[in-house]
Amino acid sequence: MPRIRDIAQVCKSKNAGPFDVTIDVMFAEEEVFRKVQGSGVLRPELFAALYGVRPEEVLLTVYEPGRAFKATLPRLLPAGEIGDTDVYGAQQHAPLLDVEIPI
């Protein structure tokens, strides 16, 4: 079964303001994007499980013009707080890479 890292063109994370992190997954081909959408794997519950938040804290947008999925969720700590590990939020995407998509 292919994993996100096998089929995505881009998989990245970044701050969406100092209090949230946003994770984007994009696909180069329309057909792959449709299949991933059809698989129903990329949904709030998945991100909630991967990042230890509640599903209702995940804002998931399926963005067809960009063949992309976007999930925005609370940062573990606000950017720059004592104990924060990633001020820019740029290295929080990795758990998604190994998610398997049944397509």
Place this chain on the structure above:
Amino acid sequence: MREYRLVSTSGILGYGYPEACLNAAMERGVDMIGCDGGSSDPGPYYLGSGKPFVSLRAMRRDLRLMLIAAIRHKVPLVIGTAGGAGGEPHLQLVAQMVRDIARDEGLHFKMALIHAEQSQDRVLRFVREGRSRPLGRMAPLEEETVRRATRIVGLCGPEPYMRALGEGAQVILGGRSSDPAPFAACAMSAQLPPAPSWYAGKMLECGALPAWPKGPDCLHVTVREDGVTCEPMGDKRCTPISVANHSLHENSSPVRHVEPGGVLDTSDCVFEQVSHKATRVSGMRWTPADDYTVKLEAAEFVGHRAVSFAGTRDPILIPQVDHFFGLVRELVRGKADDLDIAPEDYRLTIHTYGRDGVMGAREPVRNARPHELGFLIDVVAKEPDIAQAVIALSRTSMLHSDFPGRLCKEGNMAIPFSPSDLAAGEVFRFSMNHVVLPEDPCELFPIEHEAV
């Protein structure tokens, strides 16, 4: 049809751009030159300290070429969030740089400064009058939070920029602003509608980021009443997918962009390749908000930081490193007490690289068996000398603490440099994520004109 042409040189003033790309934009024809000057992304230190996060040398280089081009071609030069965080010291830093360049180059123009730093008294008035609202998961704004803030800025909308333009300014430096607002303001001042004007701002706020492949370039955007056309000036390309995907950048939603005064909705946008390098976007919508809101950002002082770095290659220590941290903390606590330093006077954090240094508690891999680990030892204390004392105790405790089964009796850590402890300066935290409701969009952003 009415049109307005804008060029953005780079994502942040001081990040650099090829001079040839700016020249190409000027030859193509532009009605304004702009660049976003800052961001909250580098963290709260810059807002709190009043310092920039790019070098002055880089900022001056970017600014000089833009200023010369703008004056020569008689078009406005507009910089938002000047100096990185857009507080008063940041704005004054860039203003002085503009004056110095103008003097050196023999340039003369009208300049406007838009101030965005907010006094505690002004923000307290909003709190007391019930004209503040929390965003996201924040609690309502409390007076104590306002009083603890080292620096507060409001995110300026387009209206003060439009006023400054209308009053004849050619160079406009804004304090903290909504990133697209300075660009949107220029297009709206030319009677273009809000929807394509804001969309253009969204594209321009990060320089050539909507173009692929990623790299230094300048972005040229033409705004018409029914849409915008994006084209990089160097060897990059704007494609429907590259432009569409820029709507994902650093925001919570790619289709709903909340701005001062309204919401830009891009859910029905249509993207068309109109030349090898240019893509046209149409179908964006602007919905004015019932209440005009200004977002506040604030930094409050936390303490002084000192750090040290160390690594271990010991296979007996690595599996019990959490237990070891406990021993280290206990030792540090006791020795700090001997120096009259109480536990509440400092915070000791140990980031463990090779295990969970990047994701912390969110790291899903918990069964890895690394052969080496790196430790960033971080102390934040209320005074610099306490931070220095506690980092020294922490480093020696990491180096020399005994642990069960220890064979490496001369030291547990490889320390890569001397001196091993580094003072890292003041520490701040972001303390506000709130909006206030002014009676007028320009109320919080006084404009000051000067002849340069």
